[in-house]
Amino acid sequence: MVDGINNHTRFIVDLRRHMWMSGIEVELRRLIWQIAVVGKYISAKIHESNRKLAGFKNVYGEDQLALDRISDDILKNMLRNSGFVREYASEEQEDIITIGQGQEQYIVTADPVDGSSLVDTNLAIGTIIGIHRNSIFDCGKNSMVAALYITYGPLITMIYSAGKGVHEFVLDREGEYVLSEENIRLNERGSIFSPGGLRKDWTDSHHRYIDKLEADGYKLRYSGGFVPDINQVIIKRGGLFTYPALKKSPQGKLRLLFELQPMAFIVEQAGGMATDGKDDILSLKVNSVNQRSPIYIGSRTEVTMAREFLSQ
Incomplete structure (x- = not known):
């Protein structure tokens, strides 16, 4: 306040x-x-x-x-x-x-x-x-x-x-x-998820993670637009957006500098987390302007869970 x-x-x-x-x-x-x-x-x-x-x-x-x-x-x-x-x-x-x-x-x-x-x-x-x-x-x-x-x-x-x-x-x-x-804060756990990429191109560990979210009753909310999907997670006070590493695109689709860093900064300020599946997005060193990275961003529970699945 x-x-x-x-x-x-x-x-x-x-x-x-x-x-x-x-x-x-x-x-x-x-x-x-x-x-x-x-x-x-x-x-x-x-x-x-x-x-x-x-x-x-x-x-x-x-x-x-x-x-x-x-x-x-x-x-x-x-x-x-x-x-x-x-x-x-x-x-x-x-x-x-x-x-x-x-x-x-x-x-x-x-x-x-x-x-x-x-x-x-x-x-x-x-x-x-x-x-x-x-x-x-x-x-x-x-x-x-x-x-x-x-x-x-x-x-x-x-x-x-x-x-x-x-x-x-x-x-x-x-x-x-x-x-x-003002002072928007994400809940520790949300109820929606927005998964990008084609299912047939997902890695096995990411596939198991999404299956777990579905089994836990998370509601699918995906527009194909990064801004409205992240905005929904923030305004609804939690959930997850992900565009993962794909079998043929291990660095994913979204750009670290232009898309992921700003959103990670905002979500972390709201009490959430953002990771590439291993490291925090804001800890990644930028090597080129067109650098890409996988992304798991949103409530702490869902992002922590993603890290656990991806480490298996």
Whole structure:
């Protein structure tokens, strides 16, 4: 709780006031607010998108929507003009880009539109951001100072953490991000699970783990979008998302820098855990911008159970 503010308060608290009251340093809170504002522009682009492919592949060989490229440009240009960011790494770029003068404090990583392949189905998609103070070629525990994600669904919501808890904001009709829930904490155990990858490609140990969750009555909740599935685990106060090591892809599918580190930072701040099946996600050293990793993320009970099954 921040100075007597709780989820039942009659007073509206916007994002900037909440960060100020939380004691977040001034440059970091200004940066988070500027990124949140970019979410409004990306949302507008989603609504006006013609859903046509841009006609080329991104650096990972996937079909790249025009929306991805436009959103990346919007975010990159905002950060370039922010005065707080010296380097930018995006899932849509081949490598880290120097965008500052060299003395700025922060490095930003981004998946500007996570789940863009779902745009034509009208499912929720999102933006994932990690904020680092040191080189990103380190482990997240040493470099990350904040993370956030924005969900573009029936409502536009943003969940962020700057190391002082996990807080949800909703974009209201006046264009302000207003506090919805603060200090979100996951239960020790959840009741939902979101398993990625084709069942036929799962390893035997992962297969046994999923069978155990099913036998224990966990409810299957999987949209195919990383942001909405993680958001569901957080808002429902527990459960598990996993995209495991596959027989032909032992490093899984999701990218450590752009997707897994930011979500692990947030989930750990909410009392949960995130692991590759052996080591904590935030303890993994980043060796390249396109590095991938398996992921088990959510409540402590489910993630601990995953480690036990995978060690057998």
